[in-house]
Amino acid sequence: MNWEDFRQWGRRAADWAADYHAGLRKEPVRAQVAPGAVLTALPDAPPEGAEAMQAIFDDFEQTIMPGMTHWQHPRFFAYFPANAAPVSVLAEYFVSAIAAQCMLWQTSPAATELETRVCDWMRQAIGLPDGFTGVIQDSASSATLCAVLTMRERALDWQGNKAGLSGQPRLRVYCSTEVHTSVDRAIWIAGLGEENLVRIPTHGPTRAMDANALCNAIAADRAAGHLPAGIIACTGGTSAGASDDIAAVMDVAEAEGLYTHVDAAWAGSAMICPEFRALWAGVERADSVVMNPHKWLGAQFDCTTHFLRDPKDLVRTLAIQPEYLKTHGADGIMNYSEWSVPLGRRFRALKLWFLIRAHGLEGLREMIRNHVTWAQDLAKRLEQTDGFEIVTQPMLSLFTFRHLATADLDAHNQDLLNRINDDGRIYLTQTRIDGALVIRFQAGAFTATAEDVAMAYEVITELAGAG
Known part of the structure; x- marks a missing residue:
């Protein structure tokens, strides 16, 4: 690829990125592939000659993307967020092009x-x-x-x-x-x-x-x-x-x-x-x-x-x-x-500069305050729902809970978590509190809405009742 080819593919990449983010709510949050599926789909040896960019791009979409967990998904409630505001992505584009x-x-x-x-x-x-x-x-x-x-x-x-x-x-x-x-x-x-x-x-x-x-x-x-x-x-x-x-x-x-x-x-x-x-x-x-x-x-x-x-x-x-x-x-x-x-x-400072200027501190404060409020509201709803226990109360937008059962509580909650993540509508992870396995929730996705957090309640309670 030369820089003239880059003009065409750079535009296609920007269009692809915008379409990708626009369609994220339709995708399962966590990758739904089996271990080794992507590896076996990749050639054992590197190519000796140059390959067409269209062929590389096709393989990217057909082989790589199905194996990606969507960290920018608005219903990513696992771990902590690794947000990428659009303006930050744009700044990284410039950083990559300058390559200093x-x-x-x-x-x-x-x-x-x-x-x-x-x-x-x-x-x-x-x-x-x-x-x-x-x-x-x-x-x-x-x-x-x-x-x-x-x-x-x-x-x-x-x-x-x-x-x-x-x-x-x-x-x-x-x-x-x-x-x-x-x-x-x-x-x-x-x-x-x-x-x-x-x-x-x-x-x-x-x-x-x-x-x-x-x-x-x-x-x-x-x-x-x-x-x-x-x-x-x-x-x-x-x-x-x-x-x-x-x-x-x-x-x-x-x-x-x-x-x-x-x-x-x-x-x-x-x-x-x-x-x-x-x-x-x-x-x-x-x-x-x-x-x-x-x-x-x-x-x-x-x-x-x-x-x-x-x-x-x-x-x-x-x-x-x-x-x-x-x-x-x-x-x-x-x-x-x-x-x-x-x-x-x-050149990491550029994306932080773009981000602060494009959103302003007040815009970023609003996002964080919303996440905290929505997580606290979800914790209250679960606490008031029969069969659920809040193990650690919300600290900012993070709390832990478990579903009660007569069976082994650890095994039961791990099974519930597995079913939630296999379902694909939301993504949660587990931790241990005083030795007991609990399910962990945090709201932090840059594009999350109150409706996304409300869906978490529906998914959790629906699948707990199906267990």
Whole structure:
């Protein structure tokens, strides 16, 4: 394909995308193919010669698309959303066409300076105070890894990167039992070892980390000769929306001199609505905060905003400056590759800039408030329906429930969930609360309506009655 051919196919791609989204409600949300079906339909060997674009496109529609779960479906109520507002998709189109590698200021000054500006827009939007500085990472997993590496280096007086961990005391990081598994991976990759991730029990309706238990765990580790390094708190945990008392965690962290990271990957988007900020009261005292505009706000994946109260520690942990990466003759520039694990960086700021300008903060607030209201209404309807139990009350737009039965409750609810997802009209997932399997619901699709959420009630109750 040359760029003249691209003109034709670019138009066809735009038409296809618009038609795809217009017809999503007619499609089953989750892919309905059997394992291996797509693989066996693909040739075993790559083609030796060029193939016609029409043939490639035909195979895309006939072989690939039937095996795709439709994450942009308005009745996608599983996991957390990975929204892609149309304006964000358009911005990504431009990013792909420009194809810049934005690792340094000099490799694309506009990319660096736009990132600085839109991160500060997001800081203001979610209510973080002046003094916090932002950077766009690919995912919250990477931001958490950056935080753990910084904890490690600070605790070791900046000798970990140089001398390694051999001969050092065991470094300990603390979190609740409700954090995302990306924390585990960060601990693995940072070389600390899973045994040194100390899980603090939770309590209360928000399933918050027990601050007293946290204090006791730190004291016990110090007495044992271990080296506490940092604390990872969460706001809006993935399983059921668990939210730590950030102020209480910060009291402990400040008393112990520990670096703190707050994972608000999903719930952080809701903080553009001032009425929800009580969920993370005290966050302004954290060292590191992460939230994902690519989840609930509508910025196409991947786009994570990572905020630092003082970025110097992160840069000291990650920056490497060989001669070929230096920019001579320019003072006061920002090289964001020194703020992240990968050297290469995509122009992620453009889609966030397009999104905020095209919808405005008030338009995005309206969407989030609607999702919260609709999810709360659905939870109330299910709670008032015979045979249903709300296990965890709504935290923003996320709650868990189960259908009661005389049979094995776990098996019964797994069977109900399987039938719901095989039906195709909606898509839900499961989790475990205090060891019991429950069904998880969250409203967050960019194009969802009140009618879509109402359909969830009809599908759930219909199939529960058919079981």
